[in-house]
Amino acid sequence: MLLLSIDTSIRGCSVAVHENSGLLASYDLNTDKSSSSILTTLIKSAVEHSGYDLADLDAVAIAKGPGSYTGLRVGVSTAKGLCYALDKPLIAINTxxxxxxxxxxxxxxxxxxxxxxxxxxxxxxxxxxxxxxxxxxxxxxxxxxxxxxxxxxxxxxxxxxxxxxxxxxxxxxxxxxxFPEMEIRPSAITIGKLAVQAFETNQFEDVAAFEPYYLKDFMSPPPKKANLTV
Structure with missing residues (x-):
């Protein structure tokens, strides 16, 4: 069983590849922005580092949220795109x-x-x-x-x-x-560990219907007041 896991719940992104319960590769990027181009680059690197191709994957796992609206949207869109392109099942794990x-x-x-x-x-x-x-x-x-x-x-x-x-x-x-002193961030590594268990019990999502677990509606910031002069 070869699983790719993705977490974009907060700033930056994290990817991991597991073979059964063993971790083969992982990459974490801690930035202020989540970008689909950065994420796909990390995915490609992690899969290649593990010695496999994307076509070899048995499933794709995603951190479903809660978390950043934009980050979750980027991660879920990328995971669903891979599942469609590769005809692989989707697994969703609570962040x-x-x-x-x-x-x-x-x-x-x-x-x-x-x-x-x-x-x-x-x-x-x-x-x-x-x-x-x-x-x-x-x-x-x-x-x-x-x-x-x-x-x-x-x-x-x-x-x-x-x-x-x-x-x-x-x-x-x-x-x-x-309160632990160490910083603890969401990680694709533990998403993958839980996804292995989900795979073994066939806990797959409907790729077409699946949406991130936003927990509450997105609220855009209020518009800035115009600085008018006469």
């Missing part, structure tokens, strides 16, 4: 669940709360146990002093991702709130 998989081995017995930055004091978040099972579903959360207090009463909770900075000033003093 937050793949992030939780990155830190689970280091926090046995803890709850894991990956967070992706949204607007103002809002984050996209979910909570998982250390076996990567959902404890709290994916949702948009407006952070305030009461956020996560019910969970923190009885559990140690690890908060991470680029949205965790918004809740750190509110929860840092709580003895059960943990």
């Amino acid at each position: 937050l669940q793949a992030m939780a998989l990155q830190v689970a081995p280091f926090y046995a017995g803890h709850l894991l709360c990956p967070m992706i930055d949204a607007r103002r004091m809002e984050v996209y978040a979910a909570v998982f146990d250390d076996q990567n099972n959902f404890v709290w579903p994916t949702q948009a959360v407006i952070m305030n002093d009461a956020s996560f207090q019910d969970l923190l009463t009885d559990h140690k909770v690890v908060f991470f991702g680029d949205g965790a900075a918004k809740c750190k000033p509110l929860l840092l003093e709580h003895p059960n709130a943990i």
Whole structure:
């Protein structure tokens, strides 16, 4: 089983190639923009580095979101294009669940709360146990002093991702709130690990109908006021 995985949930992009459960190649580019041309270059490089051609792939996996509207659109469009061109199935993985998989081995017995930055004091978040099972579903959360207090009463909770900075000033003093010092970003590597499991159980998407998991409608910034002079 040869899988290509793609993550464009936040700025930049990440690609990986797995053969069964083994990682063959991965590339990460941390930039402020997501570009289809950059992404396709990384895909080509990763597949070639793994010793295969695109035609050898058995499936394409994509991080479905939540995350950046533009980034998700670029990633999903690219993945769907590859599936159409190569006649391969599409696998979609929750971005937050793949992030939780990155830190689970280091926090046995803890709850894991990956967070992706949204607007103002809002984050996209979910909570998982250390076996990567959902404890709290994916949702948009407006952070305030009461956020996560019910969970923190009885559990140690690890908060991470680029949205965790918004809740750190509110929860840092709580003895059960943990904030890792390392930066934890969405990664195609853990998208691929979950995609291998999905492939084995035939969890494929309808390529024509599939859309990113935006979680909420896109909101464009307000127009700038014109500077009129007379």
